[in-house]
Amino acid sequence: MKTHAFKIYKTGAPSVMKWEEVELGKPERGEVLLRHTAIGFNMVETYFRSGLYPLPSLPSGIGGEGAGVIEAVGRGVKGLKAGDRVCYAGGPMGSYAEARLIPAAGLIKLPSHVDEQTAAASLLKGTTVQFLFNEVHKLKKGETIVFHAAAGGVGLIACQWAKAVGATVIGTVSTPEKALIAKRHGCKHPIVVKKNQDLTDAVMRITKGAGVDVVYDSIGKDLWRSSMDSVRRRGLVVNFGSASGTPPLFDLALEGNKKSAYFTRAAGNNYMTSPDVRNAAARHLFRMMKSGAIKVHAGQTYPLREAAKAHRDAAARKTTGSTLLIP
Numbered sequence: 001m002k003t004h005a006f007k008i009y010k011t012g013a014p015s016v017m018k019w020e021e022v023e024l025g026k027p028e029r030g031e032v033l034l035r036h037t038a039i040g041f042n043m044v045e046t047y048f049r050s051g052l053y054p055l056p057s058l059p060s061g062i063g064g065e066g067a068g069v070i071e072a073v074g075r076g077v078k079g080l081k082a083g084d085r086v087c088y089a090g091g092p093m094g095s096y097a098e099a100r101l102i103p104a105a106g107l108i109k110l111p112s113h114v115d116e117q118t119a120a121a122s123l124l125k126g127t128t129v130q131f132l133f134n135e136v137h138k139l140k141k142g143e144t145i146v147f148h149a150a151a152g153g154v155g156l157i158a159c160q161w162a163k164a165v166g167a168t169v170i171g172t173v174s175t176p177e178k179a180l181i182a183k184r185h186g187c188k189h190p191i192v193v194k195k196n197q198d199l200t201d202a203v204m205r206i207t208k209g210a211g212v213d214v215v216y217d218s219i220g221k222d223l224w225r226s227s228m229d230s231v232r233r234r235g236l237v238v239n240f241g242s243a244s245g246t247p248p249l250f251d252l253a254l255e256g257n258k259k260s261a262y263f264t265r266a267a268g269n270n271y272m273t274s275p276d277v278r279n280a281a282a283r284h285l286f287r288m289m290k291s292g293a294i295k296v297h298a299g300q301t302y303p304l305r306e307a308a309k310a311h312r313d314a315a316a317r318k319t320t321g322s323t324l325l326i327p
């Protein structure tokens with residue numbers, strides 16, 4: 001079967017993503033042929049495409065999240081059949097494609113209350129929030145957190161999830177419009193932050209000088225200093241992304257003496273360690289969605305062929321909520 005997919009031969013600007021015709025064979029043992037109906041864009045794809053994060057090999061497909069309908073199954077595949085609606089997140093790379101062959105083991109069957117676009121807009125982002133709030137730290141009622149990029153894809157799900165738990169969110173955003181969107185999704189204190197601005201004073205004012213229990217920092221370079229200064233004594237600072245570049249090196253003794261805070265880098269592959277774990281996190285997310293606690297907001301949708309535009313808009317910070325690519 002002939003289909004189309006993006007491939008990259010070298011890292012660099014969005015234009016390195018090349019739209020190509022691809023010949024797909026029949027699914028091998030343990031694989032399925034999946035026709036995508038929606039693909040989730042994630043910020044991390046800009047890091048791989050630009051070279052900020054290393055790719056396992058080149059040439060490479062790009063994208064690790066999608067949803068669609070199974071067209072055919074290979075030998076040995078259990079529990080899935082042609083016609084099933086499924087989604088996946090966290091790889092393997094190559095979701096920027098109209099269709100693909102993919103191991104059945106990582107696929108998650110969609111419950112009837114989740115449509116394919118909602119799944120592609122929420123699976124990776126929502127399961128990230130799931131492990132940030134349940135595994136990295138068990139977020140509790142009464143706690144206060146800083147969550148950067150509060151109006152983004154991960155951010156809007158995080159604001160709603162934290163509110164449902166009974167935690168208070170101080171969220172950073174870059175514009176008043178984004179502040180309004182974050183607020184509507186449960187962020188009690190949106191703060192509009194300009195590049196490299198120190199937000200510690202604002203956080204200390206809100207927390208009456210105590211600092212927050214946990215800082216969730218996906219920005220890295222630009223806000224790391226503020227993140228470390230905004231946490232309470234013996235609180236936790238979690239870096240889980242590098243939207244502005246990786247966080248700078250710091251002097252552990254110097255920083256530790258100030259507050260004895262805990263620091264961690266929460267990489268998804270150290271939490272989503274098996275298909276079963278991912279499945280359980282997805283079920284948790286779907287329950288939160290079914291209860292009405294979390295509504296998924298896809299702020300923008302692009303034709304798949306215009307993926308480069310999605311990358312450019314994300315880097316220019318023009319997006320809100322989740323971003324979908326539609327084949």
Ligand SMILES: NC(=O)c1ccc[n+]([C@@H]2O[C@H](COP(=O)([O-])OP(=O)(O)OC[C@H]3O[C@@H](n4cnc5c(N)ncnc54)[C@H](OP(=O)(O)O)[C@@H]3O)[C@@H](O)[C@H]2O)c1
Pocket residue numbers: 041042043044124125128149150151152153154155172173174175178218219222240241242243244245266267268269314315316317318319320321322
């Ligand atoms: N560790 C993991 O397993 C994991 C999994 C999923 C996502 N993540 C990370 O979580 C973050 C959110 O992911 P997402 O896909 O939902 O993206 P997103 O939040 O929708 O987009 C990134 C946001 O970061 C903010 N930002 C701040 N400085 C920026 C800069 N210099 N360049 C571009 N954006 C900047 C922008 O919001 P403002 O304009 O409001 O500042 C932008 O909208 C990303 O950093 C991603 O890598 C990590």
